[in-house]
Amino acid sequence: MPAALLIPLYLFLALLPLGLAWAQGLPPRHLMDELASGAGLVAMAMILAEFFLLGRFRSITRRAGSDVVMRAHQLLARAALVLVVLHPVLYVSPMVPPPVWDVTAQGALNYGWTGLWPGIAALLLLGGLVAMAIGRDICGLRYEVWRLLHGLGAVLVAGFGVLHALRAGRYSADPVLGWVWLALLTLALAALAWVYVLAPLRRWRRPWRVAAIRPAATRTWTVTLDPAFDGGLDYRAGQFAWVNIGRGVFSLDENPFSVSSAPASGQEVEFIIKELGDFTGTIGQIRPGTRAWLEAPHGHLTHSDHPDAPGIALIAGGVGIAPLIGILREMEATSDTRPCVLLYGNRTEAQIVARDELDRIGARAGTEIVHVLSEPPEDWTGATGLIDADLLRARFADPSRHDWLYVLCGPPPMMRAVEDALLALSIPSRRILSEQFVYD
């Protein structure tokens, strides 16, 4: 399925209940009442569609990119919240005349408590979920605890919301729409069950083992995993995995890390991991032989999907080198002779990962490695400062490089600045791939 179909598919799902309601041909009510119903129907469908935007479905992330999917998840949840709030507000709007006695019950609202309370519960819970997601870093919860609460809360919102629609909804009283709600709810819960129960069960037969952990640079480690089963990981250079080291297969303690090895180099997979928090801060203490689980591959940061690009530009900031070195290694292992430039920004020299290997790769004809340091030592002869518009213009302004593939990974402010600078150089956006290491 092409990526361009994802948006029509989403719109179909989000608008299906509204379309079915419209097709019922019920007598029209006041415009505000109809808008209120419409807001409720679309919001509920959007909430159920959120379960497919968890960033765990390869058929989606492979096409759109995980960070785009997660961003869509966040923004659409906020949009759904706005519609959910509008839903009751529009019903009680002062512009709506007081309800008339209507024996058919088709023109009047059912304000019965059995129908109302699940709706109120869904609204409050959804507001709480969105607030907790926006303020995740200040609410002080461990990431894994937050994720568990987020998942449980989402199930409750979906359940209460559908119950409210079935009990109180004017249009949802129709059996066809009623069944559609139940089908969508079942699919949403099945999506969650797939991620947290069925996929881990499948992984059980594919355990991995920590083969080695080595320091790679300041507060950065290289972790190598071996398959402890017959086979390996079928991935493309630049993709990432959800990694669980030393926990049970169903554990929520897993973190996304880009694979830094090249698929063409064998079954071992390698990660470059920077110390940041709870798990990554203790990575150096993991013992070789520890059991690990991989949920992979995810992501679209791969050069191999773009065989028609005449050259490859890799632009990395800090640990963003992880997927990009995987691409460099794969290009070398597969004798990909396309010209390639790596711009690699760090603060200090000690933060440069795999320097000797990069120097060796950079010595190949057609490959250029440019280290950029913002705090260089006195004897530094390379580029200094940040990877900025001037540096990009010097390397990529030539029109022969406009159709290259540009792969970006690094801190969000750097990626925004680089993306803007590339677009200003008339690089087409379809030739720019980027992935953020944070979902905020």
Ligand SMILES: Cc1cc2nc3c(=O)[nH]c(=O)nc-3n(C[C@H](O)[C@H](O)[C@H](O)COP(=O)(O)OP(=O)(O)OC[C@H]3O[C@@H](n4cnc5c(N)ncnc54)[C@H](O)[C@@H]3O)c2cc1C
């Ligand atoms: C697609 C992707 C690829 C990544 N690749 C790399 C890589 O190759 N090397 C590397 O060093 N880092 C990478 N990261 C970042 C890495 O996932 C986080 O630094 C790591 O999960 C932090 O875990 P922690 O338990 O040490 O930190 P915590 O103390 O738990 O959290 C610190 C912050 O890290 C983020 N974080 C924590 N857990 C997760 C999680 N399960 N999912 C998403 N974000 C989380 C949150 O923003 C959190 O606020 C990648 C992130 C993403 C999304």
